[in-house]
Amino acid sequence: MANHKHGKRYNDDFRKMVVDLYRSGQSARELSSEYGVSEVTIYAWIKKFNPVELEDGSSVTPDDYAKMQKEMLKLQQENEILKKGYGHIRKKVTDNDITDFIEQEREYYPVHTLCEVLGVPRSTYYQSLTFSISKQEQENRQLTKEIIRIFNDSKQRYGAPKIHHLLELAGYHVSLKRVQRLMKKANIRSITTKKFRPTPSKEKIIERENILERDFETKTINEKWVGDITYIHTLKQGWCYLATVLDLHSRKVVGHSFGRTMTTELISTALRNAYETQQPCEELIFHSDLGSQYTSDEFAFLITEFNIKHSFSYKGSPYDNACIESFHAILKKEEVNHVQYLDEYSAKIALFQYIEGWYNRKRIHGSINYMTPQEVENICRNIS
Template structure:
C-alpha cells in the first residue's frame, strides 16, 4: 500500500498589523511562543523572528542602545573571549604533550573533543584535522589491540592479588598463564591503568626481653632457606591496633616454603600467645625431632614453659642476637608484608581475627606468589615438591 504524500503547505505572507498583533500576545500578554504559534497556525521559527525583530526595534530609540552592527561586533568579541579562555584552560592541560608523537596527540584530542573544539585542539597541538580524522577512522594497530588485551589480564592479576601486587608479581602471573610479555611493557600498562603495588613499611622493634632468662645460641646464622619442609621454623610477635586497644599476633613460618604453619591472636603479649601459635604449628605439621626453631630473645620465647614444649618435641632452639633484627629477617619481612597488604588497624578484635584468617589461610598460604620460592604460593610450592 502506497502512502499518500501530504500536500505541501503554501508559503504565506502576513501584514505588519497581523505580525504586530501576534507579537503583542507574546510580549505584552505573556503567552508562550509555542502557544501563540499554535493558536494562530504559525510556524515557531516565523513567530520567533517577528518577536526578536520587534524587541530589537524597540531598543533602537533608547539611550545607549546598540546598533545592529555593534551587536554583531559585541557577539564576535564575546566569542573571541570564550575561545581565549578555552585556549588558556587547554594549554594548562597540554603540559609536555607538544613533544609527543602524533598518535599520543590524537589520543588526547579524542579524549578531550567533548570539551573543546577539534579545530582548537589540532591548532594548539600543531596537527592537521584531516590527519586526526584519518587516524580516528583507521582500524587499531595490532600493537594497540594487544595492549588492550594485556590491560584486561593485568587488571585481573592485580585484582587476584588483592590489589597488592606490583609489576614483578603481575608479570609472573601473566607468565604463569602462558602470556609472554616483557616486564617493561607490564610497567607501562600498569602506569596507564594507574595500578600500583603496596610499598613496604619501615621496621619497628617490639621485642621485650627479660634479663636472667636463658638465651640460646644463634644456630640459624641467617640461613633463611631449607631443603625440605619442617626443617627450619622462625617465629615472632607483632603489634596490631583497634579502637579498644592493642592486639598481638604471634606467627610461626616454615622457611622451606614460607608457609605460615601456626599463628595466634591475643590482647596480651605473653607466653600463652606464643605457645598457642606453636601448638597450632605442631598439630598441623607434626615435625620430627631435630627441627630448628628460631626466634628473638623475647621473654615469651625464653620462658620456661615455651622451652619445655620445644624440648618435649625434640626441637632445637635458636635465638637472634640482642637487638639484631637481621638475624630474624624472614619473620620481620613477613610481618611487613602482612601490614602493607592487610593493614595493622582493625575495627575490633573479632574483625581482626576474621581478616587475619582470610589473609593468612586463604590468600597468603594458598594464593599469594612469593618471590623467595620462584613466585609460587607456599602451598603450591610444597605440593609441587612432594
C-alpha cells in the same frame, strides 16, 4: 626434595574460623577455593561447630542452607547487573553501548546472565567483538584486562614485576616496561606502604645458644621454623598481638595465634597449631628472639615435649631472625596498614583471611621461584 605423604591436617582454630566465615556469608564453594578444603569437609565442620538454626526455632541442613545462599547470590547478582546496566542505558542507546557494558562487567558476572538480564541475544554480543580494532590496540586491551584481573586477585598488592611474571606464565609475551606502561595508563599502583610500629620495652637479656647462626638453607619442609610476635592495632581494644611460626623452606606460615595480650600462651598456641598441622617427623629447629615469652620455662617445656631444638638470636641482632621479620613487614605493607580494625575479632578474621587465603595459598614469592608457599609444601609432600 624429600617426600612426606599424609592427608591434610587442620587445627581447631582453623576449622572454627572457616565456619565463622561461612556463617558471615561466604559459600562453601568460595571457602573451598580460598583455603583448599573440600566442600564435604567444610560441611562436616559446620555440623560439628555451628549447626544452622532459624529464627522460629527450626533448623535446616547445611546443604539446604547452601542452596538458599546460592539462589540469594544469583538474585543479588541480577539486581546488581540491573542497577549498573540501566544506570548507563537511556532511551536511545546503540548495541555497541550495551555490548561495551557487557564486556566491562563480564569479569564479575557470567556473559549469559548479563545478556539475559539486559535482554541482549548472546550472538549480538559476540558479533560485536569482531569489529576491527588495530592489532596493537586489541593486544593492549587484552593485556590491560589481564593486568587488572591479576592486580585485583592480589587485592591490589602486586606491582609490575609479579604481574609481569604471571602474564608470562599465562603465555603472554610481553616486556616488563610494557606492563609498567599499561599499568600507568590504567592508573594501577600497588597499595603496599610502610608504617610505624611500636618498639617493645627493653629488658635485661641473657644470651642463649644460636643453633641456626643465620643458616637459612633447607632441603625440605619441617627442618627449620622461625617464630616471632608483631603488633596489630584495633579501635576498641588498642594493641593486640599476632604470634606466627614460619617454615624457612616453603615460607609458609604453618602456625599463628592472635590475642589481646602478649603472653607465653599466645606463642605456645601458635607452635601447637603448627605442630598439629605439620606433624614434623624429622629433627626440627625452632628459632626465635630472646623475648621473655620465648625464654620462659613454660615454653621450654612445650619445646621439649615436641622434641624440638630451640635456637635463639644473639642479643641486639635482628638479622638472625630476618625471615619472620620480613613476613611481618609484608603483612603490614599489604594488609594491616590499609585497614582500621574495629576490635580483636574483626582483626582476627582479616588476618586469618590474609594468611590462610592469600599469603600461604595465592601469593607468589620471588625467593621460592615465584611459587606459593603451599605449592612448595605440596611438592615436598608429593601432593599433586
